[in-house]
Amino acid sequence: MQIHTQASLKRKVGTIKKQLKQSAREAQHYAQSAQEREQQLAELTNELEKNMSDYAQHEENANLLQGDINSKLYEKQKQQAVLDRKQKLITKYIDLEAERIEPVNVDEMRFEVEKRLMIANGNMKKVVSILTSLQKKFPHLDQVLNRVSQLTDQE
Secondary structure, eight states: OOOOOHHHHHHHHHHHHHHHHHHHHHHHHHHHHHHHHHHHHHHHHHHHHHHHHHHHHHHHHHHHHHHHHHHHHHHHHHHHHHHHHHHHHHHHHHHHHTTSSOOOOHHHHHHHHHHHHHHHHHHHHHHHHHHHHHHHHOGGGHHHHHHHHHHHSOO
């Protein structure tokens, strides 16, 4: 066993005090670093939450814009169909005027036209019934099926 003198014990206490002070400085440095990291993490979390909120808002805006685009496309198609029918009718009038086609005898065609109209109306009712059934079965397709339903509306 080693016997310690008072001088050697003082040196040893001094060395231990220096090590203790060094350890305290290191602990303080690590605590400060940990606190800085916690603050950075909190800032990043706040930034992430803000970005997620912004993203959700942008997504909602995109969905609204897509709905508007779809509506405008539907209206464009509808207007194009009306324009096509008008142009076809104008062409028939021009052909009639130029005597390239014979005028239709209304009395002779009345029965055939009424028969076709009744068949078309029956088919239209079937289509409307199918669309209604699909809307009940698939509510997530409601917007699309409503646009298709609008095509069945009489103008």
